Amino acid sequence: xxxxxxxxxxxxxxxxxxxxxxxxxxxxxxxxxxxxxxxxxxxxxxxxxxxxxxxxxxxxxxxxxxxxxxxxxxxxxxxxxxxxx
Amino acid sequence: xxxxxxxxxxxxxxxxxxxxxxxxxxxxxxxxxxxxxxxxxxxxxxxxxxxxxxxxxxxxxxxxxxxxxxxxxxxxxxxxxxxxxxxxxxxxxxxxxxxxxxxxxxxxxxxxxxxxxxxxxxxxxxxxxxxxxxxxxxxxxxxxxxxxxxxxxxxxxxxxxxxxxxxxxxxxxxxxxxxxxxxxxxxxxxxxxxxxxxxxxxxxxxxxxxxxxxxxxxxxxxxxxxxxxxxxxxxxxxxxxxxxxxxxxxxxxxxxxxxxxxxxxxxxxxxxxxxxxxxxxxxxxxxxxxxxxxxxx
Numbered sequence: 001x002x003x004x005x006x007x008x009x010x011x012x013x014x015x016x017x018x019x020x021x022x023x024x025x026x027x028x029x030x031x032x033x034x035x036x037x038x039x040x041x042x043x044x045x046x047x048x049x050x051x052x053x054x055x056x057x058x059x060x061x062x063x064x065x066x067x068x069x070x071x072x073x074x075x076x077x078x079x080x081x082x083x084x085x
Numbered sequence: 086x087x088x089x090x091x092x093x094x095x096x097x098x099x100x101x102x103x104x105x106x107x108x109x110x111x112x113x114x115x116x117x118x119x120x121x122x123x124x125x126x127x128x129x130x131x132x133x134x135x136x137x138x139x140x141x142x143x144x145x146x147x148x149x150x151x152x153x154x155x156x157x158x159x160x161x162x163x164x165x166x167x168x169x170x171x172x173x174x175x176x177x178x179x180x181x182x183x184x185x186x187x188x189x190x191x192x193x194x195x196x197x198x199x200x201x202x203x204x205x206x207x208x209x210x211x212x213x214x215x216x217x218x219x220x221x222x223x224x225x226x227x228x229x230x231x232x233x234x235x236x237x238x239x240x241x242x243x244x245x246x247x248x249x250x251x252x253x254x255x256x257x258x259x260x261x262x263x264x265x266x267x268x269x270x271x272x273x274x275x276x277x278x279x280x281x282x283x284x285x286x287x288x289x290x291x292x293x294x295x296x297x298x299x300x301x302x303x304x305x306x307x308x309x310x311x312x313x314x315x316x317x318x319x320x321x322x323x324x325x326x327x328x329x330x331x332x333x334x335x336x337x338x339x340x341x342x343x344x345x346x347x348x349x350x351x352x353x354x355x356x357x358x359x360x361x362x363x364x365x366x367x368x369x370x371x372x373x374x375x376x377x378x379x380x381x382x
Contacts, residue, residue: 013126043301
């Protein structure tokens with residue numbers, strides 16, 4: 001499966017960085033998932049759970065709302081508070 | 086003539102002081118390293134936010150409440166970031182003087198009319214401005230004991246809410262910017278209202294290619310949510326910079342204190358030896374003259 005770079009950034013530093021096959025997020029207009037080669041997008045995120053699909057299993061993060069930017073096959077998620085489940 | 090025992094006591098006091106200042110320097114150095122690390126960690130987040138905000142602010146003609154520009158500035162809020170502890174040289178005083186100077190220059194009307202409000206961070210800032218009869222509406226002593234992003238965002242959210250409500254028409258942050266370990270830049274920055282040209286200008290150099298983004302739900306909603314985050318990170322950055330500067334200032338202050346103590350100790354040792362020498366000389370000459378007096382008999 002094709003993968004892409006994802007990064008989760010918080011004011012206290014980078015929480016996750018690596019190759020993923022998909023990231024599911026609580027978008028302001030409903031939950032959605034980004035796969036490889038997604039079109040460039042900037043979306044607001046609501047409070048909820050972010051699901052990161054890594055090669056060695058899925059990881060859940062709870063976020064307090066934030067933003068996601070996808071450009072050139074790189075996903076950057078910005079959130080003020082992120083807690084790994 | 087100085088008493089031998091007095092000098093000896095002074096030497097040991099100076100020596101003790103020297104040990105304390107040396108230890109404080111070490112502690113400050115360790116804390117400085119940690120503070121610098123935290124500063125570096127916020128950088129990717131901050132630059133990304135800046136990037137997106139710059140792109141949005143430039144492109145959209147949004148009338149966001151946070152972007153409002155008052156025709157007439159009726160009241161001003163200033164957030165002053167000092168330190169909780171002393172013994173850090175001119176760190177606090179230099180900043181406070183700079184604040185007073187810029188108030189004098191730009192906001193003297195507000196100061197006289199009582200429309201200048203202050204929020205102080207750190208014990209020293211609160212004490213200084215309360216004593217000088219500034220209108221300190223909120224003070225946060227002990228802020229640096231538990232330095233967390235949440236506490237700064239709480240502070241900033243409140244300030245931006247007050248700005249949106251019209252309680253304040255301008256918001257400033259005064260802090261020590263970390264230039265290097267031995268040098269701080271005193272800064273009084275205007276954070277609200279947001280100046281769009283400044284943001285887009287500073288994000289220009291960061292590889293700004295025209296990527297055709299999809300905005301979800303739309304750019305206005307995103308900007309509305311993004312601006313508070315942008316403000317929060319500004320304050321957080323200022324607090325971290327100030328924290329690192331404080332440790333740097335303390336380190337150099339304690340370093341020069343140690344040096345001074347060393348000089349003083351050297352001087353005192355010289356004095357002590359001179360006094361000892363002259364005491365011995367006197368003693369010998371007394372013995373010799375005593376023996377001569379006896380031999381004369």
